[in-house]
Amino acid sequence: MTPRRFPWLAVLGSLALALVLVVGVTVVLVLDGDESDASKERRSRADELKERLLEDARAELPTTADVENAVPGYDYTTPVTGVGTEADLAVPASYDAEVSDPWRGAVGKIEVYADAALTEPVPVDILPDLTSSASDPHLAITPVAVRSSYITRQDDQAKGTLADLGTYWNLNPHAYVVQYLTPDGAPRPRPLVTEVDFVAETPAPAQITSSVSAEGDALLRWTRVEDATEYFVVLLQRRGDDLNDSVRVVGRTTETTWSSASTTKCLHDCTQNEAMRLTTVDGSTQVSSPQLVAEKVDARLGVVAVVDREASAMAPIDFDGLETLPVRADRKWDDGADIANRGLAALPSRFLFVSIDGSTRATAATVDRSEVRRDGDHWVVPLRGQGTRLVDPVRIPVAAVDDIDAAVATFNERAQRDYPPAGLDEAGIVIRADLPKAPSPELPVPDYPAFGSNELTRFIAGQLIAGSTAIDVSELADEPGLPDVQDALWEAVYQNPYALAYFDEFSFDGSVIHVDAAYSQAELQSRQKKIADAAQQVVRSTISSGMSDADKVAAINRHLVDGADYDHAAFAVIDDIPASFRYAWETDGVLVSGTGVCMSYAYAFQALAEEAGLETVVVTGDLADGGGHAWNKVKLGESWRAVDVTWNDPRGPWNPQSGTRYLMIRDAQFSGSALRTERDSWMSDAYLSKYATR
Structure with missing residues (x-):
């Protein structure tokens, strides 16, 4: 559907008609005087224009499920596509749906969300649809118009301009409408979800x-x-x-x-x-x-x-x-710091800052000697946070520093040494627009585990494991209840240790995912076999019959902590990872070669857990002390528990205290330097809540 800007208003104005326009949808026409043949013809033309307007400004939503329980607890209809960004959504309904809060819709009756997980509401108004007849009543879900000012400042002067952004459909082009009632007002056994795709005359930016x-x-x-x-x-x-x-x-x-x-x-x-x-x-x-x-x-x-x-x-x-984007410095470190006597030795190696999510995080502190200046009997030392623009000027007595050059160098060495290892580079998954579009048939999936929370993800995962360079998802992409293709693709990459797809690059043309594989087919198959052989050998040697699931998890954790070491050399090149270090982010880094960063630890744990018959996932997130990170969750009975093998590794012989610190714990038990937040790219949005530890 293509939205229109009502050009017919000028035509109707010349017809001596009185016009009432309600919320851009309902039109009432009243003719004055006797009606001649010419006026009848003009009225016919006006009716045609009105009909065309209503077709573009109104889309009716289905009220029957196409797929029942597509996502646990919800039924899904066929998606509605091509709806104009100024259009109303019409819902057959004989009940009232009063909206007291635009963000919440008509609670328990009709609600609108921007995400598949149904957590991000879209503000709407819901009114009786005056274009419907008394025998076929409808409600109209009407978008809210959006205007926003933009302020620029130059030479201490502020200048404001108004930006017309259309409606909230423009800002939420993929919406999910939830109907809790049947058209006659009876409660549904499960809420009915309709995905609606909106389009505007102006194309949206691509490949963002x-x-x-x-x-x-x-x-x-x-x-x-x-x-x-x-x-x-x-x-x-x-x-x-x-x-x-x-x-x-x-x-x-x-x-x-x-x-x-x-x-x-x-x-x-x-x-x-x-x-x-x-x-x-x-x-x-x-x-x-x-x-x-x-x-x-x-x-x-x-x-x-x-x-x-x-x-x-x-x-x-x-x-x-x-x-984790920084906002401001958070100077908590100076409580009790003996700067007067110890000088730079009293400065912390961590620079605390507040990030946009409200957390206090840390990064390596650093001092640029060229910025240090003397002010009377004090050195003014700008303490900076690595990876930020933030600076915290510290005044240190000159008497507390014997050699300022040596003191700065010693401080920077200590701060760099204390910076915590992380090792997750989210930018490893790249979606590009300029990859070659070479055809590739659907490949048979090798006999390796292919994980997916839904049918689309499982299909993509199987084809990645098979080494396909063109994955045709056209038959599944628009199925009700399935995630969008990018959401499913990210899950397939993170949850499949045999895919070895972390460094692949992708493009999507609307029906086919084109893959620029990091490894050749021969190398992929060779490494997959080594991973499978290693997983089978480890499980045979560490897992015995009669073990509980918790015992299996503990055994796998100890094997990885005993047999692997964190790859600090690989971590040092995380900003520009050469091909020779890619192993450190893949499954075989830790599992086969015995070294890797957190992503490899998480993949290795997942491969071993699956081989041992455990249900597990890879989780990605951000450490409060800075840096992306990867760990696991495993299902024990009816509950999920977190395992961080990377942080259990004591950098030496097995230590029961440190080696089990982050073993089968709840999310809330990650505290102190281990405090973290989860990203949502590791799992399709609609399923994320399933993996919360309780």
């Missing part, structure tokens, strides 16, 4: 990617939209129930890149990424002011293209990996 710069700024890149005059970088931030300021334009550019460096503010101290905060009050402020209550901000980020003042649908950007 996000990354974090060496200075801790968000970097966005996207492909150019033909004839686009500008692009808006848009941040949706739901703060409570208020629609005001819920949409912010944080960037406006004619280029196809944007950096949050443009939001950096420096007065006495510098802050960065302030506009992208995901909580109203950060944890550090709460500690000092416990009367303040933190409220998580439901946030989404994306880019909107503008052609002839018409906004496109928003191309979304995943916040995965961006939650």
Whole structure:
């Protein structure tokens, strides 16, 4: 469906007609005077125009399930596609559905969400559909219009412009409508979900990617939209129930890149990424002011293209990996620090900062000798956070430092040595637009485990394991209840240790996933066999009949801790991983060669656990002390428990205390330096909640 801008209003204005337009849908026409043949002809033309308008401004949703229990607890209809971004969604209904809070819809009757997990609400209004007849009543789900100001500052002068972003359908082009009642108002046995895809006349930017710069700024890149005059970088931030300021334009550019460096503010101290905060009050402020209550901000980020003042649908950007973006320094370290006597030796090797998700995190501290200056009887030492723009100036008595050059060098060596290992490079999964589109038939899946929480992911996983370079998903991509292709692809990469796809690159043309494989077919098959042989040998030697699932987990953990070492040389090149170090992120690094980083530990644990008959998943996230990380969860009875083999490895002989510290624990038991947050890329969104430890 193609939205229209009502060009017929000018025609109707010349017909001496009175017109009432209700929410862009309902039209009532009243004719004055006698009706001649000419006026009848004009009325016919007007009716045709009205009918065309209603076709484009209204889409009816199905009320019967196509797939029952597609996602546990929910039925799904056939998706509705090609709906205009200004259109109403019509639902057959003989009941009322009053909306007191646009964010929540008609609670328990009709609700609208932006995500498959049904956790991110979309604000709507729900009204009686006045175009429907009394014998066939409908409700109209109406989108809310979006206008947002954009403020720029130059030479201490602020200038504001208004950005027309269309409606909330533009900002949420893939929505999920949940019907809890049948058309006659009776409760359904399970809620009915309809996925709706919206389109705008202006094409959305494609192949949008996000990354974090060496200075801790968000970097966005996207492909150019033909004839686009500008692009808006848009941040949706739901703060409570208020629609005001819920949409912010944080960037406006004619280029196809944007950096949050443009939001950096420096007065006495510098802050960065302030506009992208995901909580109203950060944890550090709460500690000092416990009367303040933190409220998580439901946030989404994306880019909107503008052609002839018409906004496109928003191309979304995943916040995965961006939650750790720094905002401000958090100077807690100086309580009791004996700077007056110990000088730089009293400075911490960790630089504490508050990130956009409100957490206090740490990174390696560093001092640039060229920035150190003397101010009377004190050295002014700018303590910087590695990977941020943040700086914390520290005044140190000159008398406490014998040799400032040697003191700075010693401090930097200590800080670098103490920086914690992590080793997860999310950018290893790349989706590009320029890969060759060579055809490839569907390949038979080798006899290795292929994991997927749903049919689409299992199919992709099987083809990755088989070494396919073109995976045709056209028969599954639009099936009700299945995740979108990118969501399923990421899950397939992370949850399949035999796929060896972490360094593959992908493009998607709408029906086929094209794969630029990191390894040749021969190398893939050779390494898969070595992994399978190693997994079988380890399980035969460590797992015995009569063992409980918990005993099996403990045995696999000890084997990996005893037999593997963390690959610090590989971790040192994480910013630009050469082919010779890729093994450290793949299953065979730890399992076959006995060395790797966290991703390899997690893959190896998963391969061994599956061989031993355990149900397990790889989890990815971010450490509070900085860096991406990977670990596992395993199912014991009816509960899931976390296992972090990497952090159980004591860097030496087996130690029962350190070797079991993070073994079969709840999520909340990761504390102190092990505190972490989970990303959502390791599992399809609709299934993430299934793996929470309880």
